[in-house]
Amino acid sequence: MKRTFSIGGIHPQENNLSREAHIETFPVLDVAYISMAQHLGAPAEPVVQKGDKVKVGQVIGKPTGFISTFVHSSVSGTVKAVEPKGDLAGNPVMHIVIDVEGDEWCEEINRSKDIVREIPFSSEEILEKIKNAGVVGLGGAAFPTHVKLNPPKDKKAEYLIINGTECEPYITSDDRIMRERPDEIVIGAAIMMKALKVDKCYIGIEENKPEAIVSITRAASHYPDMKVVALKKKYPQGGEKQLIAALTGRKVPSLALPIEVGAVVQNVGTSLAVYEAVQKNKPLIDNVVTVTGNCVPQHRNFLVRVGTPFSKILNAIGGAPSDAAKFVSGGPMMGKAVANIEASTLKATSALLLLTEAETKRKEEGNCIRCGNCIDACPMGLEPYLLNKLSRIGGMYDELEKEKIHDCIECGCCLYSCPAHIPLLDIIRVSKAEVMNIMRNRSVKK
Amino acid sequence: MITTIIYTIVCLVVLGLLFSVVLYLVAQMFKVEEDPRVDIVESLLPGANCGGCGLAGCHAFAEDVVKASSIGSFYCPVGGDAVMEKIATALGQEAVKTEPRVAVIKCHGTFDNRAKTNCFDGYASCKVMASLYSGDTGCKYGCLGKGDCVSVCKFDAIHLDEKRGIVEVDEEKCVACGACVKVCPKSIIELRPKGPKNRRVYVSCSNKDKGAIARKACSVSCIGCGKCAKVCAFEAITIENNLAYIDASKCKLCRKCIDECPTNAIWAVNFPLKVAVTPNKVEVQNPVVKNEN
Amino acid sequence: MARLLVSGAPHLHVKENTQSLMRDVLIALAPSLLVSIYFFGFSAIKLVLVGVISCVLVEYLIQKFIMKTKVTVNDLSATVTGCLLALNLPPSSPWWLVVIGAIVAIGIVKMTFGGLGQNIFNPALVGRVFLLISFPTLMTDWTIPESWFRTDVDAFTGATPLGIAKEGLAAGLTLPEIFAANEFTFREMFFIKAGGSVGEISALALILGFVYLLIRRVIKPHIPLIIVGTIAVMTGIFNLINPEIYTGPLFNIFTGGVLLGSIFMATDYVTSPMSVKGIVIYSIGIGVITVLIRYFGAYPEGISFAILIMNTTVPLLNKYCKPWRYAKEVKNG
Incomplete structure (x- = not known):
């Protein structure tokens, strides 16, 4: 019997329509709009000015805090403007607008396709290289990778866990890189093992990707410490806490990071980016974006340069179909709805999903019939119906904290499974932010 | 038949007395001493418990007003100047005029x-x-x-x-x-x-x-x-x-x-x-x- | 381009809704209904129709004219209540009895608490118990009305097996004597039970409904299985102690609405606990109380009372029986 996590989870229809589409390199466009807020934490600070000439891979934004990282130019050309522009939610974020001229790369980047296996660097050198390459977690949250690979001194990492589950329906970008570039991913994992000084590595892949399991297993056979584990299909297996539980049986305590149980989780995409950063000196300037949806005639996986507007990606598939009502950046369960179609891709953009009104429109909210589906679905063992009820009363922050609203991972299982179509997560997400804020203020006071 | 009714009445009366004694004792035991002016101030307030003053409600407002040395820093936006003046008089202080x-x-x-x-x-x-x-x-x-x-x-x-x-x-x-x-x-x-x-x-x-x-x-x-x-x-x-x-x-x-x-x-x-x-x-x-x- | 929708994640939702769940319950009730029509003919159809129409009407009138809220009879929950109420009555019940039951069930038990999802008690069960207490003779009149298909109506006795057993015991007989005097065969009880309310004629039909609900994932199997298991274990023990006065497990499971109650009434979403821990306590409670009422109480069956008593504990169970949390302890500091 294949392993999975034990509490909650759901089985949405997989819809991996684009899984057989090879990765195509998306053409470089005339203008790139590169956001300074591509990672969790403080946005980067622009280090170029209007009129500056930049090359591919040149640093254009520098970190402004501990949890922050570099941003590099993904194109070569002239900086046209440094100004706030709307991100996908329409909120103003500092962007660097670059007029593209040719495709000139920085000299130190090794653009050959040869696979470099030797890792001649020390742990510190690796971390430095990862930081300088601006690598962030590509699983969704975009947490700066060098911070995650550098746990506090009093905590000891035991496992590196590589997340190849891709548990969200529709998305296939991780599936494709696992099938097309398994060696690089595995070397990337070996680099991260060296950086963390651990000798155990699990690569978890869900069973609906048999080709990826085969290719990664073959590539990992060079490394005796790496173990590829096929996992049963269940959402949200890609969640750090669920993946750790599925692979090691350990459970991350409330409010703690995975390092508390000795695990560091990295996405396969991150692993590839780490390989390129350390072995090829190539910063994170492009990533694979799945363009799919039931209403889309052609399902594609593009290698897109960071800073390409979504509208231009849509043009490449012949424009948005007339019945597409919602554009989602990321998967259908945790992705963000795009309100501003002129916004550009970020480092961690994994998919552009087009949904029709019939697929995605929320149904009218009914009375809670206390069926308990949300409780059965919640992978954190919470009671979403209760959190919703308490949140709607308003001001019940102590009760919400007692019900562990801060454990919510916002996976969306509750809202997905509710037969009364109550917008559970909409409400819980806001209350959770408020409760976490109160808890933070309290611990600061202490 | 009549004895049943009598027993019932006696039982209920005894029970009632017993409970009232217990209630009285408990009320005495857990009595909270409060400045009587708090009640007076609270009765002057509109009682909307809106929190517009920045406090938890009208009772909290009354408590804080009574405790404070001057009412200058307090203002009930609902009652406005009229109420604040009444409170000031009740506490023997001068009211501060505020623009509505x-x-x-x-x-x-x-x-x-x-x-x-x-x-x-x-x-x-x-x-x-x-x-x-x-x-x-x-x-x-x-x-x-x-x-x-x-x-x-x-x-x-x-x-x-x-x-x-x-x-x-x-x-x-x-x-x-x-x-x-x-x-x-x-x-x-x-x-x-x-x-x-x-x-x-x-x-x-x-x-x-x-x-x-x-x-x-x-x-x-x-x-x-x-x-x-x-x-x-x-x-x-x-x-x-x-x-x-x-x-x-x-x-x-x-x-x-x-x-x-x-x-x-x-x-x-x-x-x-x-x-x-x-x-x-x-x-x-x-x-x-x-x-x- | 169609209008651009924006919302928080997730962007997909289940197809099920309240209406489809209720429709599945109705489909699951269909076999029992067909069986009862086969045995009781027009009177069964009449009871169910009157039950459904009066329940829906009462809900509609209350929502429209008293609560002045949106009318939600479309969600079929009132239809299910009406159906269950009718299936819980003796086949010879007059139509007005059903109407009174419907008014109590929907008007008092469901709508006064605020409608769907707010009630503490199972509406259909309270309706039934209200009638049982108010009209005891009508509610225990198990005479067989005219039937369309069966001619050998004499083959049925005029009282439920549990009632016969209870009366016999009260008259000082022992169980073997009673069983000898009345031919209860398990075959009969399993397929076509002699006497009983409209819906509990055939255990097989009820189990078919149960399987359908499980396949459609409308209910979890926990509640019915634990109730039946508890009853089996408890009656088994008592039966071993003294088979002369305590009836055995099989007899108890297939009589007196245990199956109807545990599959369709105890599993009502609104009035059953939400977490698995709560469900276990709730179901064991129903089983124990049922057996206690049957052995030591005045009523021959008792599952209705048992479910209603355990309904009262549900808010408490929901409060204290939390699901298994993922994150066990809070990090210090």
Whole structure:
């Protein structure tokens, strides 16, 4: 019997329509709009000015805090403007607008396709290289990778866990890189093992990707410490806490990071980016974006340069179909709805999903019939119906904290499974932010 | 038969006595000593428990007022000066006069003025909506029209006009408790002095974008052109972040700025109508709020 | 381009809704209904129709004219209540009895608490118990009305097996004597039980419904299985102690509405606990109370009372029986 996590989870229809589409390199466009807020934490600070000439891979934004990282130019050309522009939610974020001229790369980047296996660097050198390459977690949250690979001194990492589950329906970008570039991913994992000084590595892949399991297993056979584990299909297996539980049986305590149980989780995409950063000196300037949806005639996986507007990606598939009502950046369960179609891709953009009104429109909210589906679905063992009820009363922050609203991972299982179509997560997400804020203020006071 | 009835009566009487004794003893045991003036002050308060004073409710307000040495730093926005004076007399202190205020909505982005660019499909709450994105129109700063302020208002003084997609304050009912100001995620509600004869002039826009962007998003947005500031003889108008603000303490209600504003973003309310101006629909529907333009 | 929708994640939702769940319950009730029509003919159809119509009507009138809220009879929950109420009555019940039951069930038990999802007690069961207490003779009149298909109506006895056993015991007989005097065969009880309310004629039909609900994932199997298991274990023990006065497990499971109650009434979403821990306590409670009422109480069956008593504990169970949390302890500091 294949392993999975034990509490909650759901089985949405997989819809991996684009899984057989090879990765195509998306053409470089005339203008790139590169956001300074591509990672969790403080946005980067622009280090170029209007009129500056930049090359591919040149640093254009520098970190402004501990949890922050570099941003590099993904194109070569002239900086046209440094100004706030709307991100996908329409909120103003500092962007660097670059007029593209040719495709000139920085000299130190090794653009050959040869696979470099030797890792001649020390742990510190690796971390430095990862930081300088601006690598962030590509699983969704975009947490700066060098911070995650550098746990506090009093905590000891035991496992590196590589997340190849891709548990969200529709998305296939991780599936494709696992099938097309398994060696690089595995070397990337070996680099991260060296950086963390651990000798155990699990690569978890869900069973609906048999080709990826085969290719990664073959590539990992060079490394005796790496173990590829096929996992049963269940959402949200890609969640750090669920993946750790599925692979090691350990459970991350409330409010703690995975390092508390000795695990560091990295996405396969991150692993590839780490390989390129350390072995090829190539910063994170492009990533694979799945363009799919039931209403889309052609399902594609593009290698897109960071800073390409979504509208231009849509043009490449012949424009948005007339019945597409919602554009989602990321998967259908945790992705963000795009309100501003002129916004550009970020480092961690994994998919552009087009949904029709019939697929995605929320149904009218009914009375809670206390069926308990949300409780059965919640992978954190919470009671979403209760959190919703308490949140709607308003001001019940102590009760919400007692019900562990801060454990919510916002996976969306509750809202997905509710037969009364109550917008559970909409409400819980806001209350959770408020409760976490109160808890933070309290611990600061202490 | 009769014995049954007697037994029942006796039993119930004994039980009743027993419980009353227990209740009395418990009440004595857990009695909380409280300054008697707290009760007096609380009885003077409106009892809405709105939290407009910044405290948990009327009882908390009364406790704090009694404890404090001076009532100068306390103000009940609901009761206003009348109540504060009564409290001051009850506590043997001088009341501090405060100017009556009213909530104003600094946005007039109705459906007519501000085109929708998308359709929000989640839980109808401004808080939820604002946490997800900038809003369903081109304007990132304006009213989201989901009515969080409406549900938080204890005085039924703020209403959502669903046909026009904007909230309106009923100034007769508004007590300036400030609950809506706190709850609005876009911070577009301001408590402004009511002004002489309730007449006041303000900028009904919160858009901080540059003129061209603001104008494109909404036809009645402040574009930060500065014409109003130039024409103002009292230096009451300042422009910051492409947005004009009228300082109510300096404004002499001359209304020159209104004629000057190219986008009709400045509003004057409760002035007698000028003859030449034909009242538009807005005025007919809502006699309380009148647009001079 | 169609209008652009924006909302928080997730962007997909299940197809099920309240209406489809209720429709599945109705489909699951269909076999029992067909069986009862086969045995009781027009009177069964009449009872169910009157039950459904009066329940829906009462809900509609209350929502429209008293609560002045949106009318939600479309969600079919009132239809299910009406159906269950009718299936819980003796086949010879007059139509007005059903109407009174419906008014109590929907008007008092459901709508006064605020409608769907707010009630503490199972509406259909309270309706039935109300009638049982108010009209004891009508409610225990198990005469067989005219039937369309069966001619050998004499083959059925006029009282429920549990009632016969109870009366016999009260008259000082022992169980073997009673069983000898009345031919209860398990075959009969399993397929076509002699006497009983409209819906509990055939255990097989009820189990078919149960399987359908499980396949459609409308209910979890926990509640019915634990109730039946508890009853089996408890009656087994008592039966071993003294087979002369305590009836055995099989006899108890297939009589007196245990199956109807545990499959369709105890599993009602609104009035059953939400977490698995709560469900276990709730179901064991129902089983124990049922057996206690049957052995030591005045009523021959008792599952209705047992479910209603355990309904009262549900808010408490929901409060204290939390699901298994993922994150066990809170990090210090």
